[in-house]
Amino acid sequence: MSKRLFNFCAGPAALPTAVLEKAQAQLLDWQDRGLSVMEISHRHPAFMSMAQEAESKLRQLMGIPSNYKVLFLQGGATAQFALLPMNLLGSKTQADYIDTGIWSAKAIDAMAPFGTALDAGSSASGGYRTVPSQAQLKLNKKSAYVHYCPNETIGGLAFDYVPDTGLVPLVADMSSTILSEPIDVTKFGLIYAGAQKNIGPAGLTLVIVRDDLLGDACATTPNPFNYALQAANDSMLNTPPTYGWYLAGLVFDWLLQQGGLEVMAQKNTAKAQMLYQAIDDSELYSNNVHSANRSKMNVTFTLSDPALDGEFLQQAQANGLLNLKGHRSVGGMRASIYNAVPQEAIDALVAFMNDFETRHQA
Ligand SMILES: *Cc1c(COP(=O)(O)O)cnc(C)c1O
Numbered sequence: 001m002s003k004r005l006f007n008f009c010a011g012p013a014a015l016p017t018a019v020l021e022k023a024q025a026q027l028l029d030w031q032d033r034g035l036s037v038m039e040i041s042h043r044h045p046a047f048m049s050m051a052q053e054a055e056s057k058l059r060q061l062m063g064i065p066s067n068y069k070v071l072f073l074q075g076g077a078t079a080q081f082a083l084l085p086m087n088l089l090g091s092k093t094q095a096d097y098i099d100t101g102i103w104s105a106k107a108i109d110a111m112a113p114f115g116t117a118l119d120a121g122s123s124a125s126g127g128y129r130t131v132p133s134q135a136q137l138k139l140n141k142k143s144a145y146v147h148y149c150p151n152e153t154i155g156g157l158a159f160d161y162v163p164d165t166g167l168v169p170l171v172a173d174m175s176s177t178i179l180s181e182p183i184d185v186t187k188f189g190l191i192y193a194g195a196q197k198n199i200g201p202a203g204l205t206l207v208i209v210r211d212d213l214l215g216d217a218c219a220t221t222p223n224p225f226n227y228a229l230q231a232a233n234d235s236m237l238n239t240p241p242t243y244g245w246y247l248a249g250l251v252f253d254w255l256l257q258q259g260g261l262e263v264m265a266q267k268n269t270a271k272a273q274m275l276y277q278a279i280d281d282s283e284l285y286s287n288n289v290h291s292a293n294r295s296k297m298n299v300t301f302t303l304s305d306p307a308l309d310g311e312f313l314q315q316a317q318a319n320g321l322l323n324l325k326g327h328r329s330v331g332g333m334r335a336s337i338y339n340a341v342p343q344e345a346i347d348a349l350v351a352f353m354n355d356f357e358t359r360h361q362a
Helices: 017-026 045-062 076-088 102-111 227-232 242-258 261-280 306-318 343-359
Strands: 068-073 094-099 116-122 146-148 170-173 190-194 205-210 298-303 333-336
Touching: 017 242, 045 068, 045 242, 068 227, 068 242, 076 094, 076 102, 076 170, 076 190, 076 205, 076 227, 094 102, 102 116, 102 146, 102 170, 116 146, 205 227, 242 261, 261 298, 261 343, 298 306, 306 333, 306 343
Parallel strands: 094 116, 094 146, 146 170, 170 190
Antiparallel strands: 068 205, 190 205, 298 333
16 A cells, blocks of 8 residues: 555645556556556547547536536636637627736736726735625626636635626636536636646647637637537547546546535535634634635634744644645635545644644643
8 A cells, every 4th residue: 555645735646546546547548448548549439439438527617518618627716817808809808807816817817918908896905815795896787707716725715605707708817626516608708727736637628619709709719729610520630638627537537436526515614614613612713714715625824823833734744644835925824625635634623733733832
């Protein structure tokens, strides 16, 4: 048995052990073909049917209607920040952007060369401890789309509602929340997510897009980044990230075996509640995000005495609890508890946190 420690990394993040074991068992000899899935043409019928099956499992898990295309792309969420205006602005020159933290701000910055990112609401003045309410949103009917980030991975801040944007398509960066709970896909014009948080390995990016939004890309859009062209070519306009696609398919299988996204949502809620409860019950740890907007995927907390941060991290690591350091831009701690992080990891983390606090009582 190899050693598997509890991994709270924000991304690339933990993958289900059962998935890695399956990939390991199939690594050298996939489907009795005498080669690895990494070593086969993406045009091979066996690869293409594996790829289609992965897509239909994702459609089943998320309830994706048939008028939505699912694209398996490269470039990460960061590439999509620029590809969204390139593909979606059409003849328009503006889009609405909600600012709730570092990732939504990066999406706003990336818009500049293509058009105007209008301020549709921001929680900056409150220190990103909450999200703008529906009533606070400033939406423009002439905008090409409304962009937001349902779960800010760095701040640990999440929307507790899906913005109603009327006829203007809603675009969501779901990199750190996709597949963590059921969603109503029909509320969105486009959903995108880098794979390395809750889908699979880095290198794969999912784009789920309503088909009426395709076909308006600006003329300078490189072909591999043109959503309509990729959709028309089943994401195989050029070589797709084949191993990432395969591994995502194994993760989709695993999620279906777990009982689907309702079951994952229950588990994720229980995990997050336990961790926030431990933080709220303690004198040493704190989290100041408004309770309704606390992320169930990325739990941030600080120690009342930051001089203890180094010791906390070092002892956590010694106890098999990895990657709890907060993002370099905000400091403190962050436990990312995506689908693949089991309840036992939360149990172990809470036990360690309580023990650490007892040993450091003032
Ligand atoms: C991780 C993350 C990104 C960046 O993803 P890359 O794949 O590194 O480009 C963007 N948005 C959110 C919400 C993220 O969590």
